[in-house]
Amino acid sequence: MDSPNGNGYVGLVIVSHSAAIAGGLAELVAQVAGPDVSIVTAGGGADGTLGTDGGLVLEALQAVQGPGAVVLVDLGSSVLSVRAALAELTPGEAERIVLADAPLVEGAIAAGVTASTGASLAEVAAAAEEARDVPKL
């Protein structure tokens, strides 16, 4: 699950305050999207507490290869952590990453399945962001 996406498919990075949320969502997305889409998680604080850890997020973003990855975040400071980590990347690393403005679960499922079709980074990010407009009921 933590293998860098050197296989030509766009990958996902899931950032959550909870390692359990990030890990559980990665499991769910992998089941629907299949084995080709790499999913890297950065969940919880460094010492296993709830929170976001800038170092963990930076490591996750630096692991992204190939055609890039879409980052999905849960709440508030996850966004700040990702933005701070993006600022640490080289321009070459940063251009392979898109932070999606999307609901976490639906966005990750939509992005994962779209990535599994071989779609481009922009298409995968768009699928994540369109997830907000799909009614649940």
Next chain:
Amino acid sequence: MSPSSELTLVKLPLHVALHARPAGAFVRAAASFAATIEVQANGRRANAKSILEILGLGADGGTELAISASGDDAAEAVAELANLVIGFS
């Protein structure tokens, strides 16, 4: 080939819901066609290329799916998707 409209009815195997892994496989297959493809089930309608809409159908095992497509490869699309559904296990 000229553009066409196609419709086929197919039942999900009794023990396979259009959820999780099968739903992902269905959407991946649909995405490989240029045609516009829709699925109707349980009185709901979904874009076959949208995983969230397909999951939203809530199609349990044994549910009849109406798969319709329009576009140049519509006939191939409905045939392949119907075969995929029948073959789910």
